[in-house]
Amino acid sequence: MDDGKRRIAGWAWMLVGVGVVAYSAFIESRTEKNLAFFFWIGIAFVVWGALQEFIPRLKARPRRKELVGPPSTHNDPEHTSHLHPAGRQHHGVSPLATHQHTQPATHPSHPYTPLHKQCPRCHQVTHGKSRFCHLCGHQFF
Incomplete structure (x- = not known):
């Protein structure tokens, strides 16, 4: 029933039904x-409310169990014995995580957009991306 109309909750139907009974x-x-x-x-109200409460729960998909595998062995000594000591220390770290190539210190600058503008005609403060004054209608250039 997702047609934009609000539904009466099942517990409300059951409560009214119990009251009528x-x-x-x-x-x-x-x-x-x-x-x-x-x-x-009253009994019909209780049954209708129970159906509205419990049928969606029965139709809901059961939650998937998380896949849990055996514990990881990639840091065991038998798997890391061939590595240099520095490599053993950082074994398991993604090569993308190491900063072999440093990025430039400055990023390209973005064009500055002020947070607020003041209308030259009426001196009203407006949003920085506005093209027109919202009070007098003056066009900003």
């Missing part, structure tokens, strides 16, 4: 009038 039973015991119609309407 209880009140119809109470009135029937006091006045001895036959209110079986309201009793069954």
Whole structure:
């Protein structure tokens, strides 16, 4: 029911149904009038609310179990014995993580966009990317 309409929660249907059932039973015991119609309407509300609450939970996909493999052995001495001592220290570190080639200290500069502009006509402060004053309509160049 994702057509943009808000649904009444299942617990609300059940609560109203229990109230109707209880009140119809109470009135029937006091006045001895036959209110079986309201009793069954209340039961229908409870069933409808239960269906709205529990069917989506039954349809929901079960969560996938996380794949857990055997513990990693890439740092064991038998796997790292062929490496230089400095390599043993950094074994397992991605070659991309080492900074073999340093980047230039400065990045290319981006064109400066001020956070705010002031309209020369009415002196109203506007957003820095505005092309027109939102108060008087003056065009910024």
